Amino acid sequence: MSKVLVLPGDGIGPEIVNEAVKVLNVATEKFGLNIELDEALVGGAAVDAEGDPLPEGTLAKARAADAILFGSIGGPKWDAIERDKRPERGLLRLRSSLGLFANLRPAILFPQLADASSLKPEVVSGLDILIVRELTGGIYFGQPRGIKEENGERVGFNTYVYSESEMRRIAKVAFELAMKRDKRVLSVDKANVLEVTELWKEVVTEEAKNYPEIELSHMYVDNAAMQLVRAPKQFDVIVTGNLFGDILSDEAAMLTGSIGMLPSASLDENRKGLYEPCHGSAPDIAGQGIANPLATIMSLAMLLRYSLERGDVADAIEAAVESVLDKGLRTADIYTDGTRKVSTEEMGSAVAEAL
Amino acid sequence: MSKVLVLPGDGIGPEIVNEAVKVLNVATEKFGLNIELDEALVGGAAVDAEGDPLPEGTLAKARAADAILFGSIGGPKWDAIERDKRPERGLLRLRSSLGLFANLRPAILFPQLADASSLKPEVVSGLDILIVRELTGGIYFGQPRGIKEENGERVGFNTYVYSESEMRRIAKVAFELAMKRDKRVLSVDKANVLEVTELWKEVVTEEAKNYPEIELSHMYVDNAAMQLVRAPKQFDVIVTGNLFGDILSDEAAMLTGSIGMLPSASLDENRKGLYEPCHGSAPDIAGQGIANPLATIMSLAMLLRYSLERGDVADAIEAAVESVLDKGLRTADIYTDGTRKVSTEEMGSAVAEAL
């Protein structure tokens, strides 16, 4: 039996997670899966209920689970509260407490949605990049950090730090994943300015020696941000640190024009993982039933593939999503003339049915 | 009399700077400017000649100058030498020694080159963004930094630090510039994770109170990287720190598809400045006479406008560039069917003549 914890979170989180659970229930029946589902509060919802964005009970359930399906967190309601209680901190603590160091973010262009991109079709058609972002280290978690008084004024400071072993294990993940793809890995750094990324480049290069079939290249982060706009199809797997990965993976996702479609996985050393859509909690459209549940449904597919080792079920869910797109069903964010606009619930039901 | 120091640097630097100097000489005659030109070594060229990417003599001349016209630096030849002697360090030391804290990077789409963009025409036509990047602080210069041994492994670390006064003075520059434009400023941070940028957001917000006409907004850096791809025309002035500015300004430049066209200015408190093209030293095409000199010529225009307070001459140079583009002259990087391919020298001469 596998334990799956559902953390709907805030904003559109509950709505989209609902649809993914609907699909999971159908998959459970169809494929005879043995899954125990549980649910808990996280983010702003948990702050409201228990004064903490990651309550003890939620963390305990997360530790006990084999995989976590996560919606989204945050919203203007919690912007003004003290730093430690902000919804985002709950997610950061969850990633860190569970050791979810490997964040996989595919940027894939769905042929059915090619028009949605702001880039010319020839630049993005067939796009299929996998960004591997280190998720539990770097400047996100580095100490010391804070705001202090110095010479009569405030000074803000953070620390960007990586140890060799942290770098090595994320490089390994990137190389392993690339072996199942086009065997090309780009490592992104700012080695001409930052010592921490100078070491990053060195360690990744060393680790590559264990993967003689992999073609490894390096790029400065500013150049990578440019090349993603100029010619994104040159990339296969991109590996980088937490902050650069945050920036580049969002940029890459937007190249597809449909961030409402893109899933992500955050994995520990043992294939336990947290799965969430790439997009945020979209408080402006929450509760209206118009959010796109497909990124969350695709995240569920990743959950089945990576943590539950049911690639067959993942494939079936992904095929169901494709077939629904082929039929012309679209939520508002990906709607174009000549397609059929559907609600969050209609979209989820259509995928469940197609499955 | 105004002193202008020319630092050609490496790669295509000398070729493109030559053409800008050609244009400056014509401008000097036509407008009766009183300019004393000097030249010095910087970057790899200076390493080769004197073992230092920023020799004492060059720094002394730079201090004495009213403005500096800079080509480009770096190349594979100097990649393997020790950190302190790399060409880039010469540029970083120059920025820091002269207090050139305000880096202005326009991202403008030339209507004549609209096709060059990888984005759809309707997304970028008329694009006119000004990125204001802090250039002498942040993680580029923060201490402590380095690579140390800890628990039997190497650990790399850098420090991201800004004081209130550093933040305030760059915000001021952005607000002042926005007052002459569309009066909208976007400040980019990662305040949901990094304390230093939490303070940034606070200080920029405070400083905005002195500019009641300015419409200030805020965005996380990951979202800004996305929005630049999705709908770049929503922006007027973007202000951010050194590292985020490095990444976002290159991304924004590439939206235009013609980074060979984009100039930049790096200013101190007293309008002294260093002016350089946004593009790099392009060692792969150096010495072939095919590089695009227009970004350097446009940088010269910025030099005349900001440091020499000759906006009239700057306008004339910019108009000359436009007229040459209108005539269909193109260097290889911006060449398309139906235009006339010209060399670096032909392009420079054409602008000089048009002037």
Ligand SMILES: CC(C)[C@H](C(=O)O)[C@@H](O)C(=O)O
């Ligand atoms: C919400 C925020 C803390 C988070 C991050 O920066 O990691 C988000 O942007 C993401 O990429 O998952």
Ligand SMILES: CC(C)[C@H](C(=O)O)[C@@H](O)C(=O)O
């Ligand atoms: C050459 C390098 C140190 C420099 C920087 O990162 O500032 C360059 O990328 C730039 O943007 O001018």
